[in-house]
Amino acid sequence: MRNDQLQIAVAGILHETNTFAPGITDIAHFREQWTMGGDAFVARYAGTRTTMGGVIAAAAVQGVSLLPGLYVAATPSGMVEAVTGDTLIDALVDTIDSRSDGLLLIMHGAMVSEQYADYEGECLRRLRAKLGPDFPIAMTIDLHGNISQAMVRHADLIVGYDTYPHVDMYERAVEAFDLLVRSIRGEIRPVRAMVHTGMLVVPQGMLTSVGSMKLIMDHAFEMERMPGVLNVTVAGGFPYSDVPDAGMSVVVTTDGDSGLAERCAAELAQMAIDRKETFNVSYATPREAVTEALAQLEGPVILAEGSDNVGGGAPADATHLLAELINVPKKAFIVIRDPEAVKVAYWHGIGGLFEGLVGGKSDSLHGTPVAVKGKIRLLFDGHYRHAGPYMTGQHAEMGLTAVVECGLLTLVLTEKRVAPWDVGHVRSVGLWPGDYHMIVAKSALAWQTAFGSFAKHVINVDSPGCCNANLAHFQYQHVSRPIYPMDSLPQPRFGTYD
Structure with missing residues (x-):
């Protein structure tokens, strides 16, 4: 066991x-969260309730020295x-x-990049080529990750x-x-098993506080208390990535x-x-949703426009509700x-x-421009920090x-796409x-960290958009078949890695 x-x-x-989603994501989209080197990494993320903030805090508790390389991120998009895909991987591996x-x-x-359907798997493959097969690698992922066999093969730990x-x-x-520290010190020997459920699940079905997702997560937590189980990850997947590995999967890591x-x-998969x-x-429908909302005696009523979900890569300019x-x-x-x-x-x-x-200027799918007339109440540079439970302390920018006040409608126009993850995007103006x-929340479920404590009613809106919850609207070409709900029966896929 290592003690140094x-x-x-x-x-x-x-x-x-x-x-x-419309458009291409290029290197400019990553520049706003482009951080390289220890000083810049700590200055930006220390004290924040982010993944990066957690790494900094854990290193301090463990008495471990951090060697930060490149960290970049971009708002979900096309x-x-x-x-850009190759530039980012090359830069990360080099650092x-x-x-x-x-x-x-x-x-x-x-x-997903134009040449890599499994971008995370390709990144890990290149890291392995540099670092060798026995170098310890732990990986954190989002609950909406589409986990591939390559990811589980090349990462010793996926959390x-x-x-x-x-x-x-x-x-x-x-x-x-x-x-990761325990693995490096020889205290544990991680082995992994993965099962892909053969199911595409929309984000609105993945709320972890109620329903089936909560039942599955609760059972996963029970498993984590079993002797020998190190981690259980249930990934709901991201159905708007048309790739072979899209969908819900489970990875269990044991000692x-x-x-x-x-x-x-x-x-868990079963x-x-x-x-x-x-x-x-x-x-x-948008009209039905507004009519139903107006009939409610008490508000706020959240009109969840998941089809224009900024957090899912949508353009944020859909006008069906507007x-x-x-x-x-x-x-409103x-x-x-x-x-x-x-x-x-x-x-x-x-x-x-x-x-x-x-609005309605990104493509025809998200509606057509709407004529608006109103008084300009405030102009703002768009910078704020998250004050709620989602990534508390993280810097955000709306541009x-x-x-604009248009009668009883308050319209906030932004230069950049902003997801309603935090109430700061409202309070800041x-x-x-x-x-x-x-x-109106252009979000599937993540709006709850901004408006959940205010909401008296919630109406899910079905409108055209690249994050529509009716997957029949999409022409999938690369998803592995059979897969539910396009096919009647899910077909699980298995893999084990040591």
Whole structure:
């Protein structure tokens, strides 16, 4: 057993890729969260409730020296261009310090580039080529990761988030780091078993506080208390990445007992398969949703527009709901990304009259521009920090932002896409969620960390978009078949790695 001070590298590339979303993701999209080297890494993430903050805290507790390499991230969006994909992997691999005793790799699990359907697997393959087959590697992933056989083969430990909305990335980083240290010191010998359920599950079916996902997670926690079980990761998957490995999977890591890992993984996968129909939810059209919301005596009513889910890669400029809110008789709130409209608002200034076409400019799927007229109440640079339970302390940026009052509708126009993960995107512009009868959240479930404590009712909206919960809208070409719900019966896939 090693007792000298360890040196552990930490690096990562984080992106959730929606292959159905408009546009290409290039290197510029990663520049806002481009961090390299120890000083920059600690300055940006120390004290935050992020994966990176968890790594920093765990290293301090363990008395381990961190050797940070490259860490980059981008807001979920469309396919990553080929040159960017290679540039990022090459840069990350080059920054892994050869003196390190192990690596904590931070990735999403659903990143796709034009040449790599399994981007995380390719990244791990290149790391193995540099570091060797016996170099200890632990990996953290999102609950929406599409886990591949290559990922499980090349990473000694995979630790995924246990919550959706995601509020435990800090804790999972600490867990992964501690397991990595124990592995390096020879205290444990991780072996892994994986089962892919053969199911595509939409994000709205993955809420971990109620329903089938909670039952599965609770059973996973019970398994983690079993002697010899080191970690159980249940990944709901990301159905908007059209790749062979898309879908729900289970990875169980044990201390040298491959049979135990296989039994636990198979049991959890079958538990999910037995409940396959329960992952579906009901929806209303935009018009039906607004009518139903207006009929509620008490608000706020959350209109969850998951089809334009920013956290799933959507453009944030869908107008299907906006069109129904013009001249609405009760107070309503919506955020639309429209750089052109923001420029118009800045030209007129605070107190001026905004009049123009808003949204629907990314593609035809997400609606057409809507004519809007209102008073410009506030202009803002778009910078704020997360104040809620999701990545507390993390810096966020909406870009140039304008608040326009259009009768009883408050319209926030942003230069950049912003996911409603934190109430800071409302508070930062001087608004309060409790003041509105209706709040449009361009999100599947992650809006709960911003508006959950305010919501009196929730209506899921079924509108066209690249994150639509009706998977029949999508033309899948690469997903491994058969797979539920496109095919009637799930077909599990198994793998064990030592």
